[in-house]
Amino acid sequence: MTVKIFETPEVQDFLKTVSGFEQAGGNERAKQIMHRLLSDLYRLIDDFDVTPEEYWSTVSLLNSLGGQTQFGLLSPGLGFDHYLDMRQDAIDAEAKRNGGTPRTIEGPLYVAGAPEAEGFARMDDGQDTSGETMWLTGQVRDVDGNPIPGAQVEIWHADSKGNYSFFDPSQSDYNLRRTIYTDSEGRYTARSIIPSGYGVPEGAPTDQVLKALGRHGERPAHIHFFISAPGHQHLTTQINLAGDPYTFDDFAFATREELVVEGKRIEDSAEIAKRELEGPFT
Template sequence: MTVKIFDTPEVQDFVKTVAGFDQTGGNDRAKQIVHRLVGDLFKLIDDFDVTEEEYWAAINLLNALGGQTQFGLLSPGLGFDHYLDMRQDAIDAEAKRTGGTPRTIEGPLYVAGAPEAEGFARMDDGSDPDAEVMWLTGQVRDVDGTPIPGAKVEIWHCNSKGGYSFFDPSQDEYNMRRTIYADSEGRYTARSIIPSGYGVPEGAPTDVVLKSLGRHGERPAHIHYFVSAPGHQHLTTQINLAGDPYTF
């Protein structure tokens, strides 16, 4: 199909109306973002000759994603979370804030308010007796290698079946979630169990999107970290467990 209408004055005026440019109320930044977003989508419909059937199939998929609260899963799957990290890396590089542990995405499963401990914490509640015990030890240091006493280390991960507390109703609150304040040498220790890898639910909306791209939704076994201290930049990172088939 050769018919394209996006660049016509009628459509350009219409996009401005949709974005509220002709209204005095609202939020100016929201208007600018919606104008760009709607305009880009309108142009995509033109450029790819999107049919009504394809459009409504996409709407139904978006409804399913929202109904199953899976936008948090799809976001990292489509690279948005990592792109935000890439932008922040570039901002840091421009400001000459380089070195240290690389940042990695937070993911959608962090929960604030985990129990706090000084120096050491046991993270699991003992409800998974067949799981393998894991010890995590580390030292928080600045980019010059100087230990940071009292650094705040927040750690969270899934259980041996791939479920996270608060999202897995079979687990107690804050299971495998702790906040540990490092000792005078910046050291911390945690006892927990080895988490498993996991994937998006088979046949779920996120799975449908990824499979349409020829991709899978599997994650290697991993452990999440927030590390912070006064006067230092907050770090969000993860470690992947060696030996997992999806760890590259």
């Protein structure tokens, strides 16, 4: 039995009441957005003949997502984070703010307050013995190519098992999270360990949603960056390590061609020793 009631005046009036249109006070934008959101969902229930059982199992899923603070994890999986970036790209293009490293999503795993350093930092606490040493170096430049000394470079990434400190209780606080200020040439260097890709926890509510869509919850190995300097637009971005099976199959849609980087393997023991001794160098 299918019934269609959405277009009836009763339902349309009911939506206005629920959205607070008949009340003074509250927030006008909240009312408008809620009215639109509820209208779209009421219409969906009508169009798809959503049953009470389906509705209540959705409520239960939302409760478990919230209870495990996983909406921030499902969000990139549903493409919202990338969609917001696409809008920001369009806003920049409209304002003729062109050039520079492309932005990509922040993701849900940033933690503020990482240890700070000038020019060079070691990022790992030495506990991840299966991690391979990684040297990471770069230069912050403005869109005309001029180096920016003193730029703030926040870097965070997963360990060799794909886990992040604070979310993985086995790691020390701020492991693989550092803030480095660029040197007089705009350069920064970090000694860390090569991260592995991240996978959404098996069986978690986010995983359940992705499974229902026939999708996986894997991300390629990646390293997050926030770059900021006075007088410049803040940049949120990541690099992806080339050669990962998920580089172009990221559940969070964060890979961009220009952000895929090829690592260079250092085998020469003299070169390795020199790096270990000197630390900060490019």
